[in-house]
Amino acid sequence: MTADFLLSLAQAVTKGLLTGMVYGLMALGLSVIFGVMRVVNFAHGEMMVVGMYLAWMGFEYLGLSPLLSLPVIAAIFFAAGYALQRGLISPFIGRPEHQQFLLLLAVAILLVNAALAIAGPDSRGVQLDSQFDSYELGPLVFDAVRLHAALAAVAIAGLLWLFFTRTRTGKSIRAAADNHMGALVVGLDVRRLYAFTFGVGAACVGAAGALMITIIPVTPFLAGEYTLLAFVIVIVGGLGSMTGALMGGLLIGVSEAVAGLVVQPSLKSMFSFGLLILILLLRPQGLFGKSSS
């Protein structure tokens, strides 16, 4: 192994870690929703893509940098997620999985095709002024865009952690997740908390979309890939575990970047799915999940 190879390996790992933080934020949304409501959001990648499109529109038509439109997008997603849970998903909680799957599949089809109808099938990207800037740390080079996105993702995850550990609503949501009946008994409005949770999960993925658009351009066809990617990440990290989703994101981000370097880039997701199979079989609660038994 030459020094050159080691350097490009380190470079790939760095890149993977930065992208992985955005992946982690996306997966966090899925994990929060599942952890609290036991509903698997099969429309997650579609929501991500809608977030990317909104950020692109903000940039294209209003000249807003995605980092600035992010709070607005997160707020829109929160409201939409809240309404979606209240109006559509609520009666499906506790129903058989295939019914939830079909419901969210229908939502996914609607979202991605609405994006297709509005923005068309062409790939849409954002050209930031900082596009070609970079920071150097010793021999390593950090893309400015990627670094900003990763830092923003970490900041949002931190806010989410504060929300769940410090606020009354956040604590109530965790209580309802731990013990549904108990939460009802002490008088928590679980239906409202569930809607709030779906809103929070949606806001996460919307924010992740706004960050992702700065890294890669969006097409409607990315949606299915992101849904699968989010599944892989949360299963590897542990469904319902916040730390797990972030760590899973980093792991998958790095593995993709390294696989792209040492084997063919087109084989990169084979590695992710192989990892998913191993985790499902050997440690289904995920690397950071608590064992349920």
Added chain:
Amino acid sequence: MSFARRLVGHAAPRTLWSLVLLLALLLVAPAMLGKYWLSVLILILYFAYVGQAWNILMGFAGQLSLGHALYAGLGGYIAAGLFFHYGIGPWAGVFAAVAAAALAGTIVGYLGFRFSLAGVYFALLTIAFSEFTRIGFDHWEWAGGSAGLFLKVDASSDIANLRGGPLLFYYVILALAAGAFILCRALLESRLGRYWLAIREDAEAAQAVGVPVLRCKLIAIVISAALTALGGVWNAFYYNNLFPETAFAMGRSIEITLAPIIGGLGTLFGPIVGAVVLTGLGEAFTDLGEALGIPGIKQIFYGLALLVIVVYRPAGVWPRLADKLRLGERRR
């Protein structure tokens, strides 16, 4: 009790006569239908058939698979590959195709059930295997890689190699769909079928009263995978092309699950009714979409229709319809 008596069993005469009438109509249908309607009917029968196969695992044994494209894709690729490379016709190749899919089903099932994965976790395992295989086929020269595998289009009727026009494929898929229907009925009436229902309702209780749960689940996935592979072989020779991107895509797996879920999980008529509803809606929305000329509008209508059905008929269209028509098949 003879096999035939058991099959007919306690089915109402009304139901039996309806079935006979339906089959007779389907047998003479090509004589009355134009090219377009025949192709629609072929599509309906295909989805009814693979839906029936998927329903064995999910509707009867209660295990949610979202990766059935794996078995259809494997079956199609193996039969088409044998024909393409060595000239081995599909009537022989189908045995290899079915064997490979059954083996894949055994592996997925054994790993999943042995480690007692259920619900969403099992579903994700099936997706993972299907995606894993998709990427593998993308890089497999023998199967044509990502550029795909093409069979020569040959309109001359060569039944020995399953080459011919739509009529040939119509009767083959009709035979498959009818055969699967009868097989499913026989399975449901058998001891194995009762075991499956017990597992579906409460696996722990079934285990406690001595049902060999692991073995029954494995049999379910193997039968389901083998039947799905037959559908895959048919599909490959009907369309004459195979791409990993579509053959093993998650969309293909989802497509297989829709007819039975929409029609009514665990019922025999559910997959058929679901296939009629979905294919009908799909065709209608295609026309509408072309008339409107907006990309994605077809799928938007399709998504709305799915949404309406799952919200208002979460148990599927058929159970309610059966009551109305007094054809009395309840989900068992």
